[in-house]
Amino acid sequence: MIIAKAKKRENIAEYILYMWQIEDLIRANNLDIDEISKNIIEKFDQPTTVKKEIRNWYEGLIDLFREEGIKQSGHLQFVQNTINDLNELHLQLLKSPDHLDYIDSYNQAREGIIELTNKSKGNVENEIEACFNGLYGILVLRLQQKTISPSTAEAMGRISKLVAMLAKKYKLIEEGKIEL
Secondary structure (H helix, E strand, O other): OHHHHHHHHHOHHHHHHHHHHHHHHHHHOOOOHHHHHHHOHHHOOOOHHHHHHHHHHHHHHHHHHHHHOOOOOOOOHHHHHHHHHHHHHHHHHHHOOOOHHHHHHHHHHHHHHHHHHHHOOOOOOOHHHHHHHHHHHHHHHHHOOOOOOHHHHHHHHHHHHHHHHHHHHHHHHHOOOOOO
């Protein structure tokens, strides 16, 4: 909860990846708040009142898992909505002559995005979701200390750069510092 709030404010892309990790943690603990409390919440060096807030946050997420029918797989709707919002911004930026830096970054990443989209076999709604799937996949592989081929690392580097630029532009628009 504390980390999620900070990430959402500072970097929307990191927020999405963090929330996907939270989804995986919730599933790994079988949507059981007592397990989550024991394995996650109690490890936070926070006062009891903050731990209670964190527990309430996890309980709310677990309720959403059940309501949205994503116990085994899928993403929370509010997280998916954030990805969809980023995709809308992505499409607007691609049409804007004021954001040639973004268009250039996209063109450099495009081949990798197409490959990710094709590998998803219809399980992604848009290009930005495909980018996040790839970034999350690389994160998981690194956590598992698995080898990543140089060509995959290179393609994901270009995709990472694009997503970072998208997140930065999102923040600047949210702050009213740039317009489309």
